[in-house]
Amino acid sequence: LSLNIFICGVGGQGLVLLTTVIGNACAKTGTKVITGEMYGLSQRSGAVSVHLRIGEDAFSPLIPYGEADILLSLEAIETMRYIEYLKKDGIVLMNKRIMHPPIETSKIIAEKGAMYVTLGDVVSKLKSWTPNIAVVDALKLARESGNVRTENTVFLGCLSALEAFPIEDNAIRESISEAAPKKTIEQNLKAFDLGRKNAYDSLCTLVACKHVP
Amino acid sequence: MVLKDVLAKETKTAFMLGNEAIVRGALEADVKVVAFYPGAPASEVLDTFSDALGNFDYQMEITTNEKVALEVCAGAAFAGVRSLTAMKSVGTNVASDTLFVLGYTGVRGGLVIVMADDPHAHSSQSEEDGRFFAPNAYIPMLEPSSPQEAKDMVKKAFAISEKYRVPVIIRTVTRVNHQSGIVQLGEIKRSDFKRVKWKELNEEYATLGSVARRKKLKMLERTAKLAEEFEASEFNFAKQFGSDVGVVTASVSYLYVLEALKMLNLQGKVNILKLGTTYPLPKNTIRSFIKNLKKVVVVEELSPYLEKEIYAIAKDTNPALSIFGKNSGVFSEAWEYNPNIVAKGIASAMGVEYPGYEAVIQEAKQFKEIIPDRYPTFCAGCPHRATFVALNQVLKIQVSKGQEHYFANDIGCYSMWVFPPISRGDSSLCMGASVGVANGLSHVIEERVVAVVGDSTFYHAAIPALINAVHNGNKFTLLILDNSVTAMTGQQFNPSTEFIAGGRQGKKVSIENICKAIGVEFVEVVDSYDVKNNVEVFRKALDFDGLAVVVSRRECALYGDRNKRRRGEKMVPFYVDKEMCKRPYVCLRTFYCPAYEIDEDQQLRISAELCDGCSVCSRLCPIQSIKRTEVEA
Numbered sequence: 001l002s003l004n005i006f007i008c009g010v011g012g013q014g015l016v017l018l019t020t021v022i023g024n025a026c027a028k029t030g031t032k033v034i035t036g037e038m039y040g041l042s043q044r045s046g047a048v049s050v051h052l053r054i055g056e057d058a059f060s061p062l063i064p065y066g067e068a069d070i071l072l073s074l075e076a077i078e079t080m081r082y083i084e085y086l087k088k089d090g091i092v093l094m095n096k097r098i099m100h101p102p103i104e105t106s107k108i109i110a111e112k113g114a115m116y117v118t119l120g121d122v123v124s125k126l127k128s129w130t131p132n133i134a135v136v137d138a139l140k141l142a143r144e145s146g147n148v149r150t151e152n153t154v155f156l157g158c159l160s161a162l163e164a165f166p167i168e169d170n171a172i173r174e175s176i177s178e179a180a181p182k183k184t185i186e187q188n189l190k191a192f193d194l195g196r197k198n199a200y201d202s203l204c205t206l207v208a209c210k211h212v213p
Numbered sequence: 214m215v216l217k218d219v220l221a222k223e224t225k226t227a228f229m230l231g232n233e234a235i236v237r238g239a240l241e242a243d244v245k246v247v248a249f250y251p252g253a254p255a256s257e258v259l260d261t262f263s264d265a266l267g268n269f270d271y272q273m274e275i276t277t278n279e280k281v282a283l284e285v286c287a288g289a290a291f292a293g294v295r296s297l298t299a300m301k302s303v304g305t306n307v308a309s310d311t312l313f314v315l316g317y318t319g320v321r322g323g324l325v326i327v328m329a330d331d332p333h334a335h336s337s338q339s340e341e342d343g344r345f346f347a348p349n350a351y352i353p354m355l356e357p358s359s360p361q362e363a364k365d366m367v368k369k370a371f372a373i374s375e376k377y378r379v380p381v382i383i384r385t386v387t388r389v390n391h392q393s394g395i396v397q398l399g400e401i402k403r404s405d406f407k408r409v410k411w412k413e414l415n416e417e418y419a420t421l422g423s424v425a426r427r428k429k430l431k432m433l434e435r436t437a438k439l440a441e442e443f444e445a446s447e448f449n450f451a452k453q454f455g456s457d458v459g460v461v462t463a464s465v466s467y468l469y470v471l472e473a474l475k476m477l478n479l480q481g482k483v484n485i486l487k488l489g490t491t492y493p494l495p496k497n498t499i500r501s502f503i504k505n506l507k508k509v510v511v512v513e514e515l516s517p518y519l520e521k522e523i524y525a526i527a528k529d530t531n532p533a534l535s536i537f538g539k540n541s542g543v544f545s546e547a548w549e550y551n552p553n554i555v556a557k558g559i560a561s562a563m564g565v566e567y568p569g570y571e572a573v574i575q576e577a578k579q580f581k582e583i584i585p586d587r588y589p590t591f592c593a594g595c596p597h598r599a600t601f602v603a604l605n606q607v608l609k610i611q612v613s614k615g616q617e618h619y620f621a622n623d624i625g626c627y628s629m630w631v632f633p634p635i636s637r638g639d640s641s642l643c644m645g646a647s648v649g650v651a652n653g654l655s656h657v658i659e660e661r662v663v664a665v666v667g668d669s670t671f672y673h674a675a676i677p678a679l680i681n682a683v684h685n686g687n688k689f690t691l692l693i694l695d696n697s698v699t700a701m702t703g704q705q706f707n708p709s710t711e712f713i714a715g716g717r718q719g720k721k722v723s724i725e726n727i728c729k730a731i732g733v734e735f736v737e738v739v740d741s742y743d744v745k746n747n748v749e750v751f752r753k754a755l756d757f758d759g760l761a762v763v764v765s766r767r768e769c770a771l772y773g774d775r776n777k778r779r780r781g782e783k784m785v786p787f788y789v790d791k792e793m794c795k796r797p798y799v800c801l802r803t804f805y806c807p808a809y810e811i812d813e814d815q816q817l818r819i820s821a822e823l824c825d826g827c828s829v830c831s832r833l834c835p836i837q838s839i840k841r842t843e844v845e846a
Contacts, residue, residue, distance in 0.1 A: 010587070023228035023393055024215060033228060034359075035393040038335065046589030060472035061392040061465065064552040065570045080584045084577035099823070102805040104585035106634040109801045109811075116811070117584055125580055139822070148822050178215050 002055030003164055004063045006085045009074030010099050011039065011046045014152035019050045020179045021156060025171040026054060036061030049082060054166060069164065072155055074138070075099050076122050083129055091207055092126055092133040093158055095151065134158070134203040141194040147184055150191035157195020163208040219261055220268050221398060229396045231389045232257035232299075234360035235327055238367030239297045240269060241399045242323070245406055246289035248274040248282040250673065251702035252301030253336035254390035255329035259299065259714075260703060266715030270406040273714040275705055278644070278673040279304035283311045283326065290320035290380070291418050292409050295371055299327035302341040303643060307674070309346065312380075316350040317428040318418040319378040319435075323371035326352075327383045329390050332514045332549035336387075338624065338643055340548070342515040347382055347492035351432045353439050354382040354492040355448060358467040360394045366448065366489065368399070373442075377435055384491070386514060388465040388549065440493035448489025449498050458563055459484035459502060461519060462512040463491055466550055470512050473556035477567060483559070494522055500530045510562045511538035514550050537562035588632035593808040594770030594825035596696055596741035597627045601635070602803050602833070603747035604663075604692065607755060616755075617660040623647035623675070625667035626701045626769075627694050634805055645674025651689040652682050661755055662689035668709040669699040671724060682760050683732045690754045691762045693724055694741070696769040704772040728762045735761035742767055742829050774825050786824035786842050787831050789817045793838035800830050800839065 009015050019035055026033035036051040051063045063085050071086040073079035073094040086092065100116055108114045119135070126133055136158060138151040145154070153176065159165050160172055173189060180188040200212060218227035219237050229237065235258050239247070249259040259275060266273050272289075276282040279300040286296035300308060305328050312326070328346070331337040347354035355370055357363040363385065370381040420428055443449070460483055462470050467487045474480050486502040488494070503509050503523065511520040520538040527534045537543045543558045544550075553570040560567030591598040608618055622628055622641035631638040640650060647664040654662045666675045671693050679691065698704040706712045706719075713719035728736045735757045739747050747765065754761035777784065786808075794816045801809060801817060808823035819830075819839070831839035 027226055027228040027395055032395060036388055037391045047587045060468045060552045061388055062551045064476060065573045077584045080580040083580045084573050100810045101585050101587045102590055102807055103634050105801060105809055105811060106805060109798055121583060
């Protein structure tokens, strides 16, 4: 059986690096993996997404609607944009962080009564799709790691705790060391550990996780 | 992937992007000359070759456009050297003049052309089906469905190219270029790069008139031989399960078919013919596949390219065959497929139950109603934003005085000006066309025409149109937005920098010198960040009774920030002095920076994580309430 993870976020958040780290770890451990990546316009601040599929019976680079086991969202609003891919009762693993697009901010200036979408709005709406929602303050953990640009690796740490995530930690750590920019390897490894630790307080209260090491 | 997998000597398995697998295949095939103009979804072919340069002895150019790239490769191939280029779908249009004639002249060394179509127009101005180039130019074409196949086909394409002395097209789609998977690496055996003696080759590559007529007959013979060879190609294979229903497919659609059959519980119950050589088509293979079927479903994105051939073959082979595809209405010619679309099509053709996917899309729609769109936008620190703030101010003033404008946009990051909240632009066509249409418009409309074009697009296709304007005395204003790199595709080098492929030293080609040399009378160069000054310069350029060019120059923020980080420089963000801010919202109303948000006091807050410290908004604030963060020295 395959594990389908739909990853989304905002351009510049490092989705491609996250995908590369997982994919390389799969290659090291002889695990089949296939992805479909969408980042046509390389600028920052646009919506980006990756279909990541681990396992023998995943054929297409795109996950069929309603077949993602996990919707991993590096920005809270973006979770909603791809909800059709998530299984009913699937797992939402999402960032607390909201990056308001300029179009939203300009509306608030232009229209009386217009308000930002809040984390509360997003989470309460998501509950009608699935009760399994883990919200992670990844920016805070990334700061703790010494590099605010490691939110992606914080989430990798969270994912690695899942029982359903088939890649060994060693392979992931090795893969981080190979794929991350040299100067940031230590920070990324720390971000990975912080994410892993965080998972046991949030994600693992919802779904089965590996034993605490 | 990591670069070391592309370079790896050992034959192991690696996780690779389709585009990286293409590079690996070419390196395994001992490619010696590569040339590209970047364009999504093919850009990573260029980037990977650029990163790998120095590890192998191949020549590489990032050329001014796709036509030049193909000609660089053709030159090498004429002399018997293996060469490869990759371009996006619409790039093939630019290269097509050369492409067609290469069908006639042929080549000596293997020449492989990766043509990356973009169904769904994810990052293109149109949804083009490039497959028709192949039959039109009599150039063989292979279509991979996965990174592994892409690598294998590139290697094979070099052999075919040399055997038949003809370029070979590898036709991909976005979902192959940007698909990653596990790839089995082959051996890399490199030969030394040696110059060859042209005279000793005894070759000629001219074609015209009677020569062309003679070569046309040769071309037909060659195509017939290729068709014969492709009948036995390992890239065409059938999975037979004794069913009277079959699917014919190619490219990534094959993977959607496998997924769809799994979704429909039809695995092992439908015969499949997967085609890899899609020009010339292996017609006998298709004939024997459809001969005993009752129904065939043709699964291909965009035009009914395979489907029409299958109709023609079925007419003699199996006239009773029911053919399901675009003609029957099972599939659309619009947009890309996915597993659900393919499942629905196959289910309806076979008359089996499939609940469809409309309900889930409908339910998801409610979730999207409460969130804002997130269009691609100018990055924090982007010089284009500053240029457009100044331009907008001038245009507004002029409109208030009764001077209206036509705004001709072009292809590059500045194309984003068409998206909300800005939504400005009367036209945006293809590379360099803003200057071309400005010529025509200047003859017929009352408004002043303002055209914009980026540095890379200027070199690529705008120069002939600008020369035309000078020569014919056409009057309009052209802004050349020079941010040093081809930013939108990943900040590749172009003649606006002194760097060439692999970061080696090259020579800068001055845009303003070109403009002056061809006779533009009004040429000014400004710093994009200097908005106040630029308002004045743009006003003069718009009022100028003739052709006026302003070069707005400042390096791409992503490129500049990366260089800063490499040099170990800190990004110093700006913040709002809440005591001073009186909320006139000049920032929020004009600047639209992604680092902005409104805080609980309805004041601007600048995200320290996103601000790149460009300082432009602080200079725009009428009460100087946007300040640079104090940092310890």
